[in-house]
Amino acid sequence: xxxxxxxxxxxxxxxxxxxxxxxxxxxxHTALYWYRQSLGxxxxxxIYFQGNSAPDKSGLPSDRFSAERxxxxxxxxxxxRTQQEDSAxxxxxxxxxxxxxxxRYEQYFGPGTRLTVT
Amino acid sequence: QKEVEQDPGPLSVPEGAIVSLNCTYSNSAFQxxxxxxxxxxxxxxxxxxxxxxxxxxxxxxxxxxxxxxKYISLFIRDxxxxxxxxxxxxxxxxxxxxxxxxxxxxHILP
Numbered sequence: 001x002x003x004x005x006x007x008x009x010x011x012x013x014x015x016x017x018x019x020x021x022x023x024x025x026x027x028x029h030t031a032l033y034w035y036r037q038s039l040g041x042x043x044x045x046x047i048y049f050q051g052n053s054a055p056d057k058s059g060l061p062s063d064r065f066s067a068e069r070x071x072x073x074x075x076x077x078x079x080x081r082t083q084q085e086d087s088a089x090x091x092x093x094x095x096x097x098x099x100x101x102x103x104r105y106e107q108y109f110g111p112g113t114r115l116t117v118t
Numbered sequence: 119q120k121e122v123e124q125d126p127g128p129l130s131v132p133e134g135a136i137v138s139l140n141c142t143y144s145n146s147a148f149q150x151x152x153x154x155x156x157x158x159x160x161x162x163x164x165x166x167x168x169x170x171x172x173x174x175x176x177x178x179x180x181x182x183x184x185x186x187x188k189y190i191s192l193f194i195r196d197x198x199x200x201x202x203x204x205x206x207x208x209x210x211x212x213x214x215x216x217x218x219x220x221x222x223x224x225h226i227l228p
Contacts, residue, residue: 109161
């Protein structure tokens with residue numbers, strides 16, 4: 001079946017511009033995560049959506065970052081007034097929260113959006 | 119001290135060698151331990167998953183968790199060039215937030 005898809009795959013933007021990154025999770029997956037991966041920095045958690053619950057926004061680095069998930073499916077991560085330090089690969093993952101522990105912790109990642117702020 | 123520490127490498131080993139990848143952590147509440155593999159320009163994919171202490175084997179891969187030492191390992195036997203990737207350890211206390219290590223870049227030399 002189709003995996004997690006993200007668009008665009010690459011985005012180059014000028015400092016100060018707003019950008020929107022899109023994530024299409026696997027159909028039926030109730031949980032959706034956004035991460036940021038900078039060179040040599042590993043995966044930095046940004047935000048987590050689970051069903052109709054309030055999202056966990058504890059990882060968002062500043063109020064320039066926001067995300068929404070419409071209809072429990074597609075998610076958009078928005079970065080306003082981009083800065084050069086926002087340059088990174090933004091990864092989206094989804095998971096199926098079932099009764100089995102293995103299912104709960106298997107996150108399926110998309111290929112990422114490589115954001116470059118010039 | 120970071121919650122999860124992982125040597126970034128790179129680690130280069132000859133084909134056929136046994137590879138040992140490790141992470142240490144500080145939060146004794148972690149119960150779920152995972153290893154993800156990430157190929158260049160791809161998203162990570164789950165390789166191994168372990169709950170609490172002990173060993174788990176899957177083909178050429180063995181995951182070990184030593185909670186008393188707060189130390190986890192991934193062993194790769196008979197390493198192949200196709201194993202060349204970045205390996206990220208990850209762990210969770212049991213909620214839905216997973217803490218990832220920075221990843222170790224592994225090169226298997228043919």
